[in-house]
Amino acid sequence: xxxxxxxxxxxxxxxxxxxxxxxxxxxxxxxxxxxxxxxxxxxxxxxxxxxxxxxxxxxxxxxxxxxxxxxxxxxxxxxxxxxxxxxxxxxxxxxxxxxxxxxxxxxxxxxxxxxxxxxxxxxxxxxxxxxxxxxxxxxxxxxxxxxxxxxxxxxxxxxxxxx
Numbered sequence: 001x002x003x004x005x006x007x008x009x010x011x012x013x014x015x016x017x018x019x020x021x022x023x024x025x026x027x028x029x030x031x032x033x034x035x036x037x038x039x040x041x042x043x044x045x046x047x048x049x050x051x052x053x054x055x056x057x058x059x060x061x062x063x064x065x066x067x068x069x070x071x072x073x074x075x076x077x078x079x080x081x082x083x084x085x086x087x088x089x090x091x092x093x094x095x096x097x098x099x100x101x102x103x104x105x106x107x108x109x110x111x112x113x114x115x116x117x118x119x120x121x122x123x124x125x126x127x128x129x130x131x132x133x134x135x136x137x138x139x140x141x142x143x144x145x146x147x148x149x150x151x152x153x154x155x156x157x158x159x160x161x162x163x
Contacts (some may be wrong), residue, residue, distance in 0.1 A: 009044020
């Protein structure tokens with residue numbers, strides 16, 4: 001049974017340059033990727049909060065990984081998502097289409113709790129491993145993201161997950 005490494009999307013510049021957060025995530029993929037057992041699923045489409053270019057964010061993740069030596073044959077179709085819930089729902093459709101039952105989900109530490117709540121529900125029945133990447137952003141940006149994550153987690157716990 002093959003494993004799928006899911007790399008969650010994050011910001012890129014208007015010219016497609018990956019933000020430090022995205023680079024941390026793809027570098028973690030490079031660190032753990034095993035060509036004998038793994039396939040890669042890149043997430044991220046378009047959104048004013050993370051990607052306003054003409055290409056989906058997932059394409060920039062894939063380009064980075066291919067430049068680092070990962071062959072085209074290891075990539076699944078993109079999960080063209082615009083938020084974390086869509087990361088999970090669109091990934092699930094790809095996983096089920098290809099009958100994968102084991103995934104490794106890469107995100108950043110500040111995002112992990114919300115990712116676990118979402119993916120545990122949406123990918124119920126699929127074996128999951130979560131791999132957090134250390135927060136590699138400034139303290140002020142981290143505090144902003146942490147506040148956003150706390151509010152989002154509170155909403156999920158209070159209202160449930162809508163998808």
